[in-house]
Amino acid sequence: xxxxxxxxxxEVEDIHTYYGKSHILHGVSLRVERxxxxxxxxxxxxxxxxxxxxxxxxVSPSRGKVLFxxxxxxxxxxxxxxxxxxxxxxxxxxxxxxxTVMENLRTGLDRRGVSDERKQGLLDKVFSxxxxxxxxxxxxxxxxxxxxxxxxxIARAMMLEPKIILLDEPTEGLMPRMVSQIRDIIExxxxxxxxxxxxxxxxxxxxxxxxxxxxxxxxxxxxxxxASELRVNDPMIQQYLGI
Amino acid sequence: xxQISAFLQAxxxxxxxxxxxxxxxxxxxxxxxxxxxxxxxxxxxxVNFAHGELFMLGAYIGVVVLAASGSFWLAxxxxxxxxxxxxAALQITTLRPLIGRDPxxxxxxxxxxxxxxxxxxxxxxxxVARKIQEPFSGHFSLFxxxxxWYRILIAVLSAAIIGGFWLFLKYGTxxxxxxxxxxxxxxAQAMGIPVPWVYTAVFAIGAGMAAASGVLxxxxxxxxxxxxxxxxxxxxxxxxxxxxxxxxxxIAASIFISxxxxxxxxxxxxxxAVIVSFVVLILTLLFRPTGLFVPTPK
Numbered sequence: 322x323x324x325x326x327x328x329x330x331x332e333v334e335d336i337h338t339y340y341g342k343s344h345i346l347h348g349v350s351l352r353v354e355r356x357x358x359x360x361x362x363x364x365x366x367x368x369x370x371x372x373x374x375x376x377x378x379x380v381s382p383s384r385g386k387v388l389f390x391x392x393x394x395x396x397x398x399x400x401x402x403x404x405x406x407x408x409x410x411x412x413x414x415x416x417x418x419x420x421t422v423m424e425n426l427r428t429g430l431d432r433r434g435v436s437d438e439r440k441q442g443l444l445d446k447v448f449s450x451x452x453x454x455x456x457x458x459x460x461x462x463x464x465x466x467x468x469x470x471x472x473x474x475i476a477r478a479m480m481l482e483p484k485i486i487l488l489d490e491p492t493e494g495l496m497p498r499m500v501s502q503i504r505d506i507i508e509x510x511x512x513x514x515x516x517x518x519x520x521x522x523x524x525x526x527x528x529x530x531x532x533x534x535x536x537x538x539x540x541x542x543x544x545x546x547x548a549s550e551l552r553v554n555d556p557m558i559q560q561y562l563g564i
Numbered sequence: 565x566x567q568i569s570a571f572l573q574a575x576x577x578x579x580x581x582x583x584x585x586x587x588x589x590x591x592x593x594x595x596x597x598x599x600x601x602x603x604x605x606x607x608x609x610x611v612n613f614a615h616g617e618l619f620m621l622g623a624y625i626g627v628v629v630l631a632a633s634g635s636f637w638l639a640x641x642x643x644x645x646x647x648x649x650x651x652a653a654l655q656i657t658t659l660r661p662l663i664g665r666d667p668x669x670x671x672x673x674x675x676x677x678x679x680x681x682x683x684x685x686x687x688x689x690x691x692v693a694r695k696i697q698e699p700f701s702g703h704f705s706l707f708x709x710x711x712x713w714y715r716i717l718i719a720v721l722s723a724a725i726i727g728g729f730w731l732f733l734k735y736g737t738x739x740x741x742x743x744x745x746x747x748x749x750x751x752a753q754a755m756g757i758p759v760p761w762v763y764t765a766v767f768a769i770g771a772g773m774a775a776a777s778g779v780l781x782x783x784x785x786x787x788x789x790x791x792x793x794x795x796x797x798x799x800x801x802x803x804x805x806x807x808x809x810x811x812x813x814x815i816a817a818s819i820f821i822s823x824x825x826x827x828x829x830x831x832x833x834x835x836x837a838v839i840v841s842f843v844v845l846i847l848t849l850l851f852r853p854t855g856l857f858v859p860t861p862k
Contacts, residue, residue, distance in 0.1 A: 399750075417743070419743065432756065
């Protein structure tokens with residue numbers, strides 16, 4: 322399973338994760354190359370979010386390996402991982418509701434060794450992607466709409482200048498206009514060379530945005546292929562994602 | 565009409581004014597003690613039963629430094645710093661290993677720490693109350709009283725410390741880290757905030773604030789090994805009445821309860837005036853369990 326390929330950014334090898342006594346992940350393996358957008362598809366409750374949380378160090382796998390730039394990271398606290406280039410945008414966004422938009426961004430921006438110009442550059446960049454955040458910079462995060470909160474969650478992750486963003490259901494519950502904005506931002510991040518591990522229910526978006534996809538069922542990866550090999554109405558999709 | 569004017573004349577305005585002043589002074593000290601307590605609770609769900617002993621320890625260190633150096637201000641500064649360090653050490657050795665465990669564990673641990681510190685102080689300093697000399701002894705006349713300027717200074721200094729801390733929380737990077745961690749510790753961690761160290765820092769800050777209030781209040785009461793008990797009890801009342809973990813609420817509740825007690829002391833014995841606090845506590849728990857000074861949660 323392990324490869325010596327130096328372009329691998331994140332490698333997950335046969336991880337088993339438990340919540341208490343329930344066995345959620347039964348040996349998941351996947352990899353994300355540098356700058357690659359990888360989709361992770363599957364029904365609700367098959368372990369997609371748990372896979373992301375395990376990579377982020379928010380739950381620790383009882384077995385298996387997680388490698389980041391070929392260093393083992395299972396068991397490393399999340400705050401260290403955030404510092405070395407892994408950012409996490411959770412499913413429920415988890416905006417700091419009482420902090421203003423600007424303060425939310427500062428949680429990731431105020432790092433040691435980042436010059437003021439670079440900070441300003443980063444802010445200018447996310448404000449050009451998400452002008453609405455600039456307008457609301459002094460407003461508490463909890464007062465934003467769902468779509469704006471999603472933008473803030475992504476912008477906040479970008480403050481870490483990550484090498485990979487773990488993006489959990491970014492379009493869930495959003496209006497179509499917002500969904501296309503999220504797709505644009507994924508493309509923009511891809512152009513910048515940021516890798517993305519994208520968990521989504523929206524199959525067309527995932528197939529469009531990703532280079533490769535993994536399909537999960539019951540805590541296992543059942544299938545993996547290039548995104549271009551799959552159609553939205555593919556029997557494979559029907560089998561693992563159809564209702 | 566006569567009855568109304570008789571009633572108005574019967575109101576002891578002078579006493580009310582004096583008690584307002586007294587209530588504000590005690591309220592500010594209490595706010596200083598309670599903000600540390602509420603902050604520690606808000607961020608790590610730790611009910612710190614040793615908080616009163618950190619207050620007491622601050623006062624004793626103040627006594628020692630004052631005796632050695634003769635400077636009240638040096639005593640205040642050193643007591644704050646030393647107790648902050650002790651607080652950090654206590655947090656790392658006893659509370660950090662318990663993160664994620666049942667809150668009962670931390671209650672027992674902090675209760676144990678409070679007993680150890682109290683008995684250490686008794687053993688080290690004996691049962692006789694020590695005195696901290698106030699830094700100056702000026703008075704101004706207030707009706708029939710000579711009111712000490714030092715009391716005004718206590719209120720002003722406490723307000724300054726709380727205000728400074730508020731500015732730090734509002735604008736400082738570490739203040740943002742503390743607020744982010746209070747709201748969502750998992751997400752804070754995912755944003756690269758070293759949450760275990762934030763906990764330690766908050767405990768140290770709370771301990772330092774308790775110590776500062778101990779030194780400031782020392783000249784008014786005398787320093788004993790059990791002086792923390794009254795304060796921690798009152799601080800707990802304030803923390804509950806102000807809304808657990810709510811800093812602004814705790815400060816408002818400190819002043820509110822201290823004023824109520826001070827006014828009650830006009831008509832009843834000061835020892836009985838304490839009952840007022842408990843009445844407020846019970847009413848709050850019955851009718852506004854989330855706190856008096858917070859908006860009703862939806």
